[in-house]
Amino acid sequence: MAEIQLRNLSKRWGSFVGVNNFDLAIEDKEFLVLLGPSGCGKTTTMRMIAGLEDATEGDILIDGARVNDLEPKNRDVAMVFQSYALYPNMNVYENIRFPLRVRGIDPALHKERVMQAAERVELLDFLDRKPAALSGGQRQRVALARAIVRKPKVFLMDEPLSNLDAKLRVSTRAQIKNLSHDLAATTVYVTHDQIEAMTLADRVVVMKSGIVQQVGSPTEIYDTPANTFVASFIGSPAMNLIDGELVDGKFSAPNVAITGLTGGNGKVTLGFRAEDATVVEQKGEMNAPIYTLELLGDATMVSVRIGGQLVAVKADKTFRSDIGDPVSIHIPAEHCHLFDTETGLRVQS
Amino acid sequence: MSAKAFKQPPALRTFSSAFVIVWLVIAAFPFLWTLWGSFKIELDFFSKADWQNALTGARTFLEHGSPFTGDGYQGAWVQEEFWQAVINTAIVCFFTVAISLTFGTLGGYALSRSTYRYTFWLLIIALIFRAMPPITLVAGYLLPFFEWNLWGILPTTIIVLVAINQPFTLWMLHSFFQKIPKELDESAKVDGCTQFQAFRHVIIPVMWPGVITTGLFSFLLAYNDFAVTSMLLSKENQTMVPKIASFLGTTQTEGNVMFAVAAVVSATAPLFILVMFFQRQIVSGLTQGAVKG
Numbered sequence: 062m063a064e065i066q067l068r069n070l071s072k073r074w075g076s077f078v079g080v081n082n083f084d085l086a087i088e089d090k091e092f093l094v095l096l097g098p099s100g101c102g103k104t105t106t107m108r109m110i111a112g113l114e115d116a117t118e119g120d121i122l123i124d125g126a127r128v129n130d131l132e133p134k135n136r137d138v139a140m141v142f143q144s145y146a147l148y149p150n151m152n153v154y155e156n157i158r159f160p161l162r163v164r165g166i167d168p169a170l171h172k173e174r175v176m177q178a179a180e181r182v183e184l185l186d187f188l189d190r191k192p193a194a195l196s197g198g199q200r201q202r203v204a205l206a207r208a209i210v211r212k213p214k215v216f217l218m219d220e221p222l223s224n225l226d227a228k229l230r231v232s233t234r235a236q237i238k239n240l241s242h243d244l245a246a247t248t249v250y251v252t253h254d255q256i257e258a259m260t261l262a263d264r265v266v267v268m269k270s271g272i273v274q275q276v277g278s279p280t281e282i283y284d285t286p287a288n289t290f291v292a293s294f295i296g297s298p299a300m301n302l303i304d305g306e307l308v309d310g311k312f313s314a315p316n317v318a319i320t321g322l323t324g325g326n327g328k329v330t331l332g333f334r335a336e337d338a339t340v341v342e343q344k345g346e347m348n349a350p351i352y353t354l355e356l357l358g359d360a361t362m363v364s365v366r367i368g369g370q371l372v373a374v375k376a377d378k379t380f381r382s383d384i385g386d387p388v389s390i391h392i393p394a395e396h397c398h399l400f401d402t403e404t405g406l407r408v409q410s
Numbered sequence: 411m412s413a414k415a416f417k418q419p420p421a422l423r424t425f426s427s428a429f430v431i432v433w434l435v436i437a438a439f440p441f442l443w444t445l446w447g448s449f450k451i452e453l454d455f456f457s458k459a460d461w462q463n464a465l466t467g468a469r470t471f472l473e474h475g476s477p478f479t480g481d482g483y484q485g486a487w488v489q490e491e492f493w494q495a496v497i498n499t500a501i502v503c504f505f506t507v508a509i510s511l512t513f514g515t516l517g518g519y520a521l522s523r524s525t526y527r528y529t530f531w532l533l534i535i536a537l538i539f540r541a542m543p544p545i546t547l548v549a550g551y552l553l554p555f556f557e558w559n560l561w562g563i564l565p566t567t568i569i570v571l572v573a574i575n576q577p578f579t580l581w582m583l584h585s586f587f588q589k590i591p592k593e594l595d596e597s598a599k600v601d602g603c604t605q606f607q608a609f610r611h612v613i614i615p616v617m618w619p620g621v622i623t624t625g626l627f628s629f630l631l632a633y634n635d636f637a638v639t640s641m642l643l644s645k646e647n648q649t650m651v652p653k654i655a656s657f658l659g660t661t662q663t664e665g666n667v668m669f670a671v672a673a674v675v676s677a678t679a680p681l682f683i684l685v686m687f688f689q690r691q692i693v694s695g696l697t698q699g700a701v702k703g
Contacts, residue, residue, distance in 0.1 A: 113596050133599040146597035150615040160601040163611065207601070217600075 063124050063137075063214035063247045064089045065110065070119035072105050072271075079105045081271040083119070087249065092241055095251045096258040097268035098294070103251045106268075107217050110249060112136050123214060134164075139208035140217040143224065145200045147192040147207075153179070154188040157206045164211065178210040181240065198229045205237070209244060216241070216248040222257060234260060255295050259283065267291050285398075289405040292332045292398065298362070300332045301372040304402055312397070315368050316349045321394035324408050330400040335362065337396035340376040345389035347372070351382055363388060441678065448675045449478040452668050482672030486657070492673050494646070495653040498564060499633060499677075502649055505568045506632035507625050510579045513572075514628075515621060518583030519609055523595065533584065536577035544574045545637045552641065562644030570642060571632050578631075579624050586620030587613070622691040626684070633681070650677045 065087040072079040080102040087093050095103035108114040110121055112133035121128050128136050139160070147156050157175045166174075179185050182202040192200055201221060208216060221237070222230045238261055241248045252258055258265045259279045267274040267282060267290075275287040286292035292300040305314030307329045312319040319331065338347075340363060349365040356362075361380040364373045365388065374390050382388065399408040418426075443464075447455040450470045457463035467477030474481075486492040521529045551570060555561040590613060598608035614621070633650075640652040648656065654677065657670035 111596075111600055113599070132604070133596075134602045134604065138600060140597065140600045142593045142597055144591060144593050146591065146593035148594065148598075148612055148616070159598075159611075163598075163607060164602040 065215060065247060065249070066120075066122040066125075067106070067110075068120040068122070070106065070109060070121065071117050072102070072109060072114060073117045078271045080109070083273060085266065085273070085276065087247060090245045090247055092238075092248045092250065092261060092263045094258040094262035094265045095249065095268060096253070096255060096265050096294075097274075098253055100270075101268040102271035103253075103266075103268050104219055105271075107140075107219055107249055107251050110136075110215070111138055111140050111217050136215075137213050138215040138217055139211070139213040141201075141204045141208050141219065141221045143220040145192075145204040145224075147200055147203055149192050152189050152191050153184060153195070153203050156192065156203055157184075157210050160207060160211050166211065174210055175206075178206040181209065182206045182236070197225055198233060201225060201233060202236075205240070209240070212244070212246070214247065216244075216246050218248065218250045220252055221250075222252070223254070237261065256297065259295070267294060285407070286332075287407050289330055289332070289400045292400070296334060298335050298373045300334050300398070301338075301370075301374075302400075303331045303367050303370060303372065305329065305331055305368075307399065312399075316365075317347045317367060317392075319346045319392055319394055319397060322397060322399065324399050328402040329408060330402045330405070332398040332400060333392050333396050335373045335375045338374045338390050338392045340374060340380060341389050341391045343389050345391040347390040347392060348387065350385050351388050353384060354382060363390075365390070444671060444678075445675055448482050448668070448671045449480065450668075451479060451481065455671065456667065482668035483676070485666075486669040486673045486676070490653075490657065490669055492650075492653060492669075492676065495648055495650045495673075496676075498643075498647055499649040499651075501564055502568055502571065502639070503629050503632045505565075506571045506575060507628045509568070509572045510575045510628045511621060511625050513576060514579030514583045514624060515614065515617070516609075517580050519587050519613065521580070521584050522587035522590075523592065533581065536580050540577035540581070543637075544635070545641075547574065548638055548641045555642065561642065562647060564643070564647055567639055567642045567647075567649075570638050571635060574638065575628050575631050579628055582624045582627070583617075583620060586617060586624070590616055619691045622688055626688055629684075630681070 067083050067085045067087075070083040071081055083102075083106055095106060097103045105114060109116045112128070112131060116129055123136060123138075148159060151159065154175060157178055158171050161171050161174060162168075176185070179188060182205050184199065184202055184206055187195060187199060187203075192203065195203065201224070204221070208218075218237070222233055225233060234257060237250075241261075250257075250261060259282075262279055264276060265279055265282050266276050269290050275282055275291045277285075282291060282295055286295060286300065289302055293302060303314050303317060305312050305317060306327070307322060307324055308326050310320060310322050310324070312322055312329065312331050314331070317331075347365070347367070349367060351363060352366045352371065353364045354361065355364070356378075358378065360378050361376045362373050363376050363380070363382070364371050366372070400406060401408055447464055450464060450467050451473060453469040454463040454467050457469070460468075463469060470479055471477050473479075521533065547570065552561070555566055560566045594612055594616065595605075595608045598612040599605070603611060635649075636651045636655065639649045640655060643649065643652060645656075650673065654670050654673045657666050657673060
C-alpha cells in the first residue's frame with residue numbers, strides 16, 4: 062500500500078531538540094515499532110508523519126510524494142491514540158462511521174463497511190453504546206475499528222495498549238498483530254514497552270533523546286545491541302552490564318574474571334543476558350554472595366552485586382539458596398558483549 | 411460509594427438541616443414577599459399603619475372586596491404597555507447571547523488551541539476589560555452615539571452589551587475548551603476533518619453544556635442590565651429593568667409603585683423557569699470519562 066521515507070527529519074522547540082536527524086525508509090507493509098523511554102521523540106516522530114506536528118527540518122515522503130505541507134486529512138493515514146480519542150457524543154457505530162462521513166464516501170456503503178470493521182474487532186454487540194459505557198479494552202477496539210474502516214495507506218498507533226491492564230494487553234497485542242498481518246498495511250507503532258516491540262515488529266527503531274540508537278529486526282536488536290543503552294533497554298531483565306578492564310582477551314572486574322574474549326586492551330563494559338549464564342557448583346567466572354533471590358515460576362532469578370551494579374542470572378526453577386550465600390556463575394565467553402565504557406558503543410569482535 | 415462514609419452524627423445533621431432551611435427562607439423571602447404583595451394595593455403593601463396589612467390585605471379588601479387584586483398587573487401590562495418592554499428585552503437578550511456565543515466559541519476555541527504565548531496576554535486584557543464597571547464604557551459611548559444618531563435604539567445597546575459581555579464568555583468558554591482533550595481535534599483531523607469541521611462536528615457537540623452555561627450567564631447579564639440599558643435606550647425602546655425603574659421613579663400616583671412591584675414579579679418568573687429548564691446542562695459533565703480509558 063505505501064512506503065514512507067523520512068529524510069533527516071528534525072523537530073526543535075526553541076533550543077530543545079525533540080527529534081534529531083531521523084533518517085529511515087519504512088517499507089511497504091512493514092510493521093515498524095518506534096521504541097524508547099518517555100521523551101525520546103518517538104511520539105513526535107509519529108505525529109510528524111500524521112501531520113499533527115510540523116517538521117522543523119527534513120522531508121516526509123509517502124509513496125514518493127512529499128507530504129510535509131499536506132493537512133493530516135490529505136495524507137491518507139489513520140491513527141489510534143493512546144487515550145483512544147473517541148467522540149463521546151456519538152455511539153460506537155457513529156464513531157466508526159465518522160471517517161467515512163466526513164470524507165464524503167457514498168452513504169450507501171457506510172453500513173457494510175462499519176459492520177465489517179466492527180466484526181473484525183468483535184464489537185457487533187456494542188454498536189449502540191456510547192464510549193462512556195464501554196470498558197477500556199472495548200474503547201480501544203472502537204479506536205482500532207475507526208482506523209481500519211476506510212482502508213488508509215498507513216496506520217499510526219500511539220501506545221495503544223498502555224491504558225489496558227496486563228492481561229488485556231496481551232490479548233489485544235495478539236489482535237493487533239493478526240489485524241496488521243491481514244490488512245497488510247504499513248504500520249508505525251509507538252511504544253515504550255520493549256516486549257510489545259519484540260512481539261509485534263518487523264523492525265524496531267530504538268530512540269533516546271531524539272536520536273536513533275539502532276534500527277533492526279527484534280532479533281538483531283536483542284542479540285547484537287549497538288550500544289549500552291539498547292542493551293539495557295531491551296530484554297526482561299535487561300542485559301547485565303559490568304564495568305571492567307580487558308587485557309589480552311581477559312576481562313576482569315571485582316569478583317569477575319572471563320577469559321577467551323577478543324578485543325583491544327582497555328576499559329570496557331561487559332554485557333551478558335541473564336539466560337546465557339548458569340549457576341554452577343564452583344569455578345564459575347563470577348563469584349559473589351547472593352544479593353537477592355526471586356522465584357519466577359519457570360526459573361529462579363539470582364542476583365549478585367558487582368561493583369555496585371546488580372547482575373541477574375537465570376537459574377533452574379528448582380534452584381534454592383539463601384541471601385548472603387556464596388554463588389558461582391558460569392558466563393560463556395561466546396555470549397559476552399563488549400562495549401566501550403566511554404562511548405557506550407559496541408566493540409566489534 | 412458507601413453510604414457509611416457519608417454518615418454524620420445526628421447533632422450535625424440536625425444543625426445542617428436547620429441551617430439549610432434558614433438559608434432557604436432568607437433567600438426566598440424577598441421574592442415571596444414581593445409575589446404576595448404584588449396582589450395588594452399600595453396602602454397595604456407599603457402600609458404605614460400596620461405592617462401586617464401587607465399580609466392580610468385589609469385595605470385591599472375594603473377597596474376591591476377581596477384581599478387580592480390584579481390591579482398592579484393590569485396597570486403595568488395594559489396601561490403602561492409593559493409587554494413592549496418584554497419584547498425589547500427578548501430582542502436584546504436573544505441577539506446579545508447569539509452574538510456573544512458565536513464570537514465566544516470561535517475565539518475561546520482558537521485561544522485554547524493556540525500555541526502562541528500572546529494568547530495569555532489576550533486573555534489577561536479581556537479580564538481587565540471585564541473588571542471595569544460597565545458604566546465607565548457607557549460614559550465614553552454617549553457622545554459619539556448622539557453625534558452619529560445611534561442613541562436610543564436597540565442595536566446600539568446590543569453591541570455595547572456584547573462588548574461588555576464578550577471578555578467573560580471568552581474566558582468561560584476558553585476554560586471549557588481547555589478541558590476537552592486535544593486528541594479529539596487531532597483524531598478528527600486525521601479522520602478527515604478540516605480544523606473547522608473538527609470544531610463543528612466533534613468539539614461543539616461535546617461542548618454543549620459549556621455553551622449553554624455560558625449562554626445562560628450572558629442572557630442573565632443582558633436581562634438584568636440596568637446601567638447600559640437605562641442610559642442608552644429611549645423611553646419607547648426601554649427593556650424591562652429600566653422600565654421598572656421608571657415606574658418607581660415617577661411616584662405621583664398610587665398605582666405606579668404597584669405597577670413596578672407587579673412588573674418585578676413578571677420579570678423574575680421567567681428566570682426561575684429558565685434555570686430549572688437548563689439545570690441539567692448547567693451541572694452536567696458530558697465529557698468526563700468518555701475520552702480517557
